Amino acid sequence: MPEKSSGLEGVVIGESRISSIIGTKLTYCGYEIDDLAENAEFEEVIFLLWNDRLPNKEELADFKAKLFKFMSVTTNNSEQFKAFAANKGRAMAALRTSISYIGIFDEKADDMNEDANMNKAIRIQAAMPAVVADFERLRNGLETIKPKEEFSFAKNFLYMLFGEEPTDTQVEAMNKALILHADHEINASTFTARVCVATLSDLYSGTVAAIGALKGPLHGGANEQVMNMLTEIGSVDNVEDYVYKKLENKEKIMGIGHRVYKDGDPRAKYLEDMAKRLTEENGESELYDMSIKIAEIVEKEKGLLPNVDFFSASVYHSMGIPHDLFTPIFAVSRTSGWLAHMMEQYRNNRLIRPRAEYVGHVGRKYEPIEER
Ligand SMILES: CC(=O)SCCNC(=O)CCNC(=O)[C@H](O)C(C)(C)COP(=O)(O)OP(=O)(O)OC[C@H]1O[C@@H](n2cnc3c(N)ncnc32)[C@H](O)[C@@H]1OP(=O)(O)O
Numbered sequence: 574m575p576e577k578s579s580g581l582e583g584v585v586i587g588e589s590r591i592s593s594i595i596g597t598k599l600t601y602c603g604y605e606i607d608d609l610a611e612n613a614e615f616e617e618v619i620f621l622l623w624n625d626r627l628p629n630k631e632e633l634a635d636f637k638a639k640l641f642k643f644m645s646v647t648t649n650n651s652e653q654f655k656a657f658a659a660n661k662g663r664a665m666a667a668l669r670t671s672i673s674y675i676g677i678f679d680e681k682a683d684d685m686n687e688d689a690n691m692n693k694a695i696r697i698q699a700a701m702p703a704v705v706a707d708f709e710r711l712r713n714g715l716e717t718i719k720p721k722e723e724f725s726f727a728k729n730f731l732y733m734l735f736g737e738e739p740t741d742t743q744v745e746a747m748n749k750a751l752i753l754h755a756d757h758e759i760n761a762s763t764f765t766a767r768v769c770v771a772t773l774s775d776l777y778s779g780t781v782a783a784i785g786a787l788k789g790p791l792h793g794g795a796n797e798q799v800m801n802m803l804t805e806i807g808s809v810d811n812v813e814d815y816v817y818k819k820l821e822n823k824e825k826i827m828g829i830g831h832r833v834y835k836d837g838d839p840r841a842k843y844l845e846d847m848a849k850r851l852t853e854e855n856g857e858s859e860l861y862d863m864s865i866k867i868a869e870i871v872e873k874e875k876g877l878l879p880n881v882d883f884f885s886a887s888v889y890h891s892m893g894i895p896h897d898l899f900t901p902i903f904a905v906s907r908t909s910g911w912l913a914h915m916m917e918q919y920r921n922n923r924l925i926r927p928r929a930e931y932v933g934h935v936g937r938k939y940e941p942i943e944e945r
């Protein structure tokens with residue numbers, strides 16, 4: 574029997590050209606995350622992850638046009654969608670179900686060639702922001718908003734969500750957040766997507782499986798939990814009591830710690846900067862001050878540092894985004910990484926099927942029901 578690794582910690586599951594984590598350095602296809610966060614548009618990063626190179630001007634224009642086309646044809650006006658939005662259905666569940674639902678109507682869903690998969694990838698990526706925005710509007714009894722061709726992905730996402738043109742600061746913050754969350758090696762949701770398509774299942778199925786994995790509070794779901802925690806704490810004066818009590822009870826502080834980064838998450842500093850700026854502009858800098866105090870105590874007591882989810886909560890809150898849409902926004906971004914990984918998996922596929930050490934009963938015999 575091969576060696577056991579709980580949580581597959583430290584296990585290398587194969588090769589990838591997509592993102593690399595070395596110490597606290599994160600790169601996408603060889604480009605440092607800092608370089609991309611400072612200079613790129615999210616659409617360029619999606620293209621990069623899917624093609625292993627940045628697009629030229631014409632390729633980017635063509636790619637944006639395709640994304641736009643599918644963002645605008647994704648009408649979430651089906652009766653089912655309206656019903657779960659009107660019932661104030663849960664946002665991640667709505668997203669998961671919507672992607673599955675859209676997949677039903679793609680006649681080429683099971684075509685496995687590279688071109689067909691690239692087309693499906695564009696459809697899925699483009700559908701994500703539209704589904705999140707439409708869900709938010711429909712549950713509030715509002716009309717859905719069509720994207721505009723001249724707007725970027727980040728700008729359209731905010732525009733479809735709020736129904737008015739976002740400010741440059743908001744667009745810049747959303748663009749950066751989308752880039753910073755786009756890919757992260759073999760995290761739990763990406764691994765889930767790869768396991769799913771390694772059976773030669775389709776990209777819709779892999780995306781739906783990945784959304785389910787991202788939803789959990791130990792992964793992408795942590796950003797909403799961070800906001801719940803900040804709301805519950807309420808003021809800087811209450812931080813110490815709250816954090817020490819949690820630690821004494823061996824409870825987790827959300828948004829802190831990481832399976833791979835033990836010396837800090839390189840994405841957190843960007844979100845921290847944005848959180849500082851945006852909370853100040855919003856007159857809610859206490860949210861930032863509380864976050865800093867929480868992080869200081871947990872670092873002092875446990876040696877653990879904030880991950881990408883910690884400051885993204887105050888960033889999204891400052892932008893006026895409802896708290897249950899924080900994790901769906903993570904999904905809008907991470908879909909780019911999931912799709913890149915699934916297409917990479919197809920190119921060099923092998924069924925993913927590990928083993929388990931059996932620790933259950935042995936040698937039992939079937940007992941007739943009357944004798945149990
Ligand atoms: C995008 C993302 O997915 S980033 C991660 C988002 N998730 C969170 O923010 C949830 C909070 N954090 C956690 O639960 C964890 O740090 C994880 C799941 C992210 C990583 O967990 P693991 O690699 O399994 O670390 P592990 O659970 O072994 O932790 C090691 C020790 O640190 C403690 N610890 C880890 N994270 C935290 C935390 N957030 N708060 C308090 N203690 C923590 C553990 O209890 C454990 O303590 P012990 O040695 O006294 O038992």
Ligand SMILES: O=C([O-])CC(=O)C(=O)O
Nearest residue numbers: 756757759760761832881
């Ligand atoms: O890599 C991980 O385990 C979690 C994470 O930070 C991410 O998915 O962005």
